[in-house]
Amino acid sequence: MKNSRWLSLYAVVAYAFLHLPLLVLAVFSFNSSRFTRWEGFSITWYQAAFADADLGEGTINSLIIAIAATVLATIIGTLCAYGLWKRSSLWISSTLYLSLVTPEIVMGIALLAFYQWIFRFLHLPLGMHTVILAHVMFCTAYVVTVVAARLRGFDASQEEAAMDLGATEWQAFLRVTLPQLIPGIASAALLVFTTSFDDFVITSLVAGVDSQTLPMVIYSMARKGFNPSVNAISTLIVTALGVLILISDRLEHKA
């Protein structure tokens, strides 16, 4: 069925609504003026953003956290999806589902209360490690979802054939199933990286003084008042994460 003219016209408006705010932000990040009036092209605000010590430190912290959380969540999530594929467990999938729909603010304060409670005995402060663990927690369910979708179309007889030919269960998993899951796993990993890199609500609750992430720095800059450097750094983030998402999307549709 073809689209009517009205529906197509509406689609243009709807896509404009979805994309214009970010495009406008990107355009004005190249504005030479400090004010919101176009006065000419310049990369002043990018230079200012790169020179900003807080933004630099935040970026490094966010990268460390996102990489660590991605590695851990991808491994845990892939193994979990595989385990559930062998035999499903209503308990585990319901709990994962619940973790996926729990409001971020609730998960954030629950983790904060948990850390405070446990650290009374261990005498540990909040820091990068607490943020990483929190991110692994809320990212794993994404990995399970993506990898489980991949496994749904997977023929179990391949593993059986490998085992008939003398492979152990582990070998069948590692050398037959896992290689075929790689595109799905990579796609999930990229998704998790962007989610972790971008998280603000949970992170700000469980981060310590020495673990300010990039979204936390941007948040406090945005609260303080207008600063064109935020436009510049925002544009860079959206572009970088957008590229990762496109790659992830490609990987998911491949094969």
Place this chain on the structure above:
Amino acid sequence: MIRLRAWCLTPSLLMLGGLFLIPLAIIFSYSVLSRGPYGGVEQPFTWENYARLADPLYLSILLRSVLYSAIATTVCLLMGFPLALFISRSGPRRNLYLSLVALPFWTSFLVRTYAWMFLLRDTGLINTTLQSLGLINEPLPLLYNPFAVMIGLVYGYLPFLILPIYASLERLDKSLLEAAADLGARPLTALMQVILPLSMPGIRAGSVLVFISCLGAYLTPDLLGGGKTIMIGNVVQNQFTAARDWPFGAALSLVLMLFVMLLLMPLLRRKEGGLL
């Protein structure tokens, strides 16, 4: 056979138990304890924190959150359904159009919220443009009000509705539409009597997802509402930071959690949530 599966599931069981279920249990135990003098919690056991939810101040915030979420969901539905219909009828370009919906959704939520601050603030793009065109003299108060929060919620969660509705429309048997047309139904009649009822699973799943996301919103009312139009999420955060009333914050967040679970229950039974 069982051994490998057990190995595979152990890390996630440890994680779900240690970092999800135990924290939730702690929150529950805090919610029935009393407030300590410097934050934290103390004996004795009490249901007082739940009773405080009936306080008109908090009740009005609860009702406001439900109202905002309902309005935002309705707007998302009205905006999302036609777009999902458009995408499902776009032939080979469907995947491109779908990616164009998902792309801004997956990139930074914080930046997307900030983009609206940039547009709506007194010295923002909309006010500056209107002023330079001479249409207004004073900047319009666009930011820090319920309207700004609503835009932020709709903008933030619109794709949550488009994607499930699209999935429903994709599954729709095209021959039913031909049958409707053969029987003399006009496009609008076919839309109302064939397409709409058959896309109900997607509409239902999407609406619930948008509604619960809005209900738990924290960042949007915080940045775009400017402290005056706070929602439940902001109260929860405040109890755990500035107000230092952990038991009450815990009670509030459990009520929020309960809302979310009750709303999701029918979806899970119908397997329309379809996430796992």
